[in-house]
Amino acid sequence: TQLLEQSPQFLSIQEGENLTVYCNSSSVFSSLQWYRQEPGEGPVLLVTVVTGGEVKKLKRLTFQFGDARKDSSLHITAAQTGDTGLYLCAGVYGTASKLTFGTGTRLQVTL
């Protein structure tokens, strides 16, 4: 059974601060996705990374995929209150058609 560990589990910061969320696995991913979920809603896809060492930017969010494709990080620059939510990484292993989700990082950004 593959395990996807996310850290930290909870993060409370003030607006304007930077933060990084980590996603680690003992197995190699075929691809990895990051989602953001707000209360009462389903997760919304932010990005998909496929290639080891890949870096993708989405406005103030920077996503990195580890060279060995076993880990990923999400970095938010100058966090805003609108960034508040649950951030989930989800990996695909091998040729599987299903996603294995991490336990999530709950981010709270305050003024």
Add this chain to the structure above:
Amino acid sequence: GAGVSQSPSNKVTEKGKDVELRCDPISGHTALYWYRQSLGQGLEFLIYFQGNSAPDKSGLPSDRFSAERTGGSVSTLTIQRTQQEDSAVYLCASSFMQGAYEQYFGPGTRLTVT
């Protein structure tokens, strides 16, 4: 049409009763997934449908859980003889093609078993 829709949005049921949860995927999406999200937890895969292929039921926690997908579109997740540990948010997702890329999620059904 619009996004993935699920109904009901909330369901409260007594222990031992059966419940049916419905998912309408995005039109044209051939793959449909069911997940369960318990309080403070990530998403747990339940079942996956792809076209006319046999569904991947490997995530169903017990034989009280079943799901079907009629006409390659709407799906129903049925939980028989509900237990308190079944309380969770049940999320449905669809994607354009086979593979786990770019899944679009519905808002979920919050199930509470009393």
